Amino acid sequence: LILAHFDFRMCCCFGEKNAGFDILYHNMKHGQIATKELAEFVRERAAIEETYSKSMSKLAKIASNGSPLGTFAPMWDVFRVSSDKLALCHLELMRKMNDLIRDINKYNEEQVKIHRKTKEEVIGTLESVQSLQVQNSHLQKAREGYHSKCVELERLRKEGVPQKELEKAELKSKKAAESFAGSIEKFNRAGRDFEQKMSESAQKFQDIEEAHLRQMKLLIKAYSHSIEDTHVQVGQVHEEFKQNVENIGIENLIQKFTDQKGTGKERPGPVGFEEYLSPLVSENSKKSRAKAFRIPGLGKRDKEPDSM
């Protein structure tokens, strides 16, 4: 990964009170907050999907309680099946979200370990930051001391004080210059040490940050994939619902109804005069006559199962 102008070594090593180290260290720690917040977000999403799934099951129940009477009755089954399937889709999404939460928490644990290890590794950099700050304050004092001695010497020269007094002031100024030079050397040494250590730490923070963001993006991708899968499934359920509604024609509904409730397709003929026949007459001729007339609602045929 090439981060031309924007990596931590370029942007966070220098500046006011060497605050870069603090900023990078705390940014690393904020990575843990981001992970926890992502888990919280996904947990909320899982809860939403669970509620939606339960509501869909309730909706399926409403469909299954639809009146079984009337021609419309078979349609409720289509609604029930579809709602039940939607409930399952969202329940599966909830499960996937719960799996994802486990992955996020697992990553968070690794993150804590890495940060603990890193803290130990960068302690030297923190010490060199502090040392540089100490040297810096010494340097300021030495510079001020040297300058005030020079001002004093110049004043004495202008006033034309005795040579001995002038020599004393010159000695003081010379010593202050030496102290200033010594402070400069110590400061620069601390500066070089800080620069090297800070550069290493910044690289470390950079690597950790890149790995962290890479991991976070992987977790988000898993979130996104699960939602996408569910979206495709839900689309299939809708398509199926549409097809089922299409397939159950008005004709089918009326047929189903007449199959169940129809009172018979055989149209009775008119009733004719049944002449009295002595029981002695053969069964044969009786049967042939019995066929001629049937009174609706009284003939045995009407009670046969196929006409009910």
Add this chain to the structure above:
Amino acid sequence: LILAHFDFRMCCCFGEKNAGFDILYHNMKHGQIATKELAEFVRERAAIEETYSKSMSKLAKIASNGSPLGTFAPMWDVFRVSSDKLALCHLELMRKMNDLIRDINKYNEEQVKIHRKTKEEVIGTLESVQSLQVQNSHLQKAREGYHSKCVELERLRKEGVPQKELEKAELKSKKAAESFAGSIEKFNRAGRDFEQKMSESAQKFQDIEEAHLRQMKLLIKAYSHSIEDTHVQVGQVHEEFKQNVENIGIENLIQKFTDQKGTGKERPGPVGFEEYLSPLVSENSKKSRAKAFRIPGLGKRDKEPDSM
């Protein structure tokens, strides 16, 4: 619409006690129940979508409360925008469901009017059903009367009773036969009347039923379309989310962070000895020297806005 074997006229006019009329009349009334149940189902769906929408708004809130610190911070905006858009999609579906409920209720009102009108139109058929039942019971009595008189006559003949008594019995049997024949005529007349009226009513019930199922299927299609539209919109929101996540590279996140939090890109050189110069020396030479050394954390430059 051709309903070869399954229309009401074919299947529901005849049979046990002419129950077909009752069945068809009550089926028509069940149409109102189906309409009310469909409205109830859609109302529940609307409520589910409203709850889901509200939950998504809450989720967006969680995203917007994501920590603004650290490199991950800008990602929360992607989550927030996506969740807010999902909330809107489902809110719109809720609105469409509410519009649909209004349509269903409007249809239900029309249905009530049609059924009231139809009840008046088929009252004649109901009367003819009742009349046929009355004639049927008369017919049974007349048939039994005729047969018992015939049995009686046969018995007297076998016993060889006096001619006068036999003639009396023959007259009774003849009268019973006439009464039976009269009942048959009345019954057949009532049967023809019933058959014609029932056929008309069955056609009327058939037409009402077909129109009802057609209307119900239209309402279900509207339900299905709304859900489909929302599904497409939700898919777009997901696609957008995926793209946004893809577009915010690790590089971008680190750049944004260093833009905000970077402590300066300018690397300080080593500090050198600054010889004391009397204020009398020209500003020019002072400037050129000042450029040589800058102590981190003290130079004015470090306080310039671009390095904060």
